[in-house]
Amino acid sequence: xxxxxxxxxxxxxxxxxxxxxxxxxxxxxxxxxxxxxxxxxxxxxxxxxxxxxxxxxxxxxxxxxxxxxxxxxxxxxxxxxxxxxxxxxxxxxxxxxxxxxxxxxxxxxxxxxxxxxxxxxxxx
Numbered sequence: 237x238x239x240x241x242x243x244x245x246x247x248x249x250x251x252x253x254x255x256x257x258x259x260x261x262x263x264x265x266x267x268x269x270x271x272x273x274x275x276x277x278x279x280x281x282x283x284x285x286x287x288x289x290x291x292x293x294x295x296x297x298x299x300x301x302x303x304x305x306x307x308x309x310x311x312x313x314x315x316x317x318x319x320x321x322x323x324x325x326x327x328x329x330x331x332x333x334x335x336x337x338x339x340x341x342x343x344x345x346x347x348x349x350x351x352x353x354x355x356x357x358x359x360x
Contacts, residue, residue, distance in 0.1 A: 238262040238332045238349040244315075245354030250322055254356060256315040258330035260349070264310035265335040269347055272326035272356075279329070281342040285313055287335045295342075298324070322360045327353040 244256035260266050269284040282302065283294040289306030303316045317324065331347035340346040 238266060240330050240332050240349050240351040242328075242330045242351040242354045245328065245356050247357040247359060248320055250320060250358055250360050252320055252358070253316070253318045254320065255317070256328055256330070256354060256356075258313045258315075258351060260310070260313075260332045262349075263332070263334075266310065266332040267335055267337050267341055267347075268306070268313040269331045269333065269341055270304065270313075270315045271329045271331060271344060272324075273329065273353075274326045279344045280326075281344075282328070283315060284338075284341040286338060291338070293341060317356070320356075320358045322358045324356060325358050326356060328356050329353045 241259050265287045270282040271279045273279045283304035285292045285304045285306045288309045301319045330351040332349040333347040337346040
């Protein structure tokens with residue numbers, strides 16, 4: 237069983253930066269994904285990193301502003317969010333999936349473990 241713990245979040249002015257961290261435990265070879273959700277809408281893919289950390293992918297909506305990285309294989313994942321916009325306001329979730337899901341990394345149901353979510357609010 238994999239557990240996921242998230243850290244970070246908060247409120248920031250438009251144009252500012254925030255950093256979210258996520259630490260998985262229980263399975264080293266995990267693809268780690270970041271998703272976000274606002275009330276009344278579906279969970280939206282934000283970014284993912286392979287279990288080894290060598291391969292990353294970010295959604296077009298945040299490309300050039302958000303960066304996902306991993307400090308070592310199987311270890312803590314960081315989502316660095318720069319030039320934040322009010323439309324980035326959401327609850328952000330970290331998720332873990334088996335290494336084999338990389339092809340389906342943008343699909344929430346591909347992941348088998350989720351964090352509790354952390355709120356990010358961008359003030360205009």
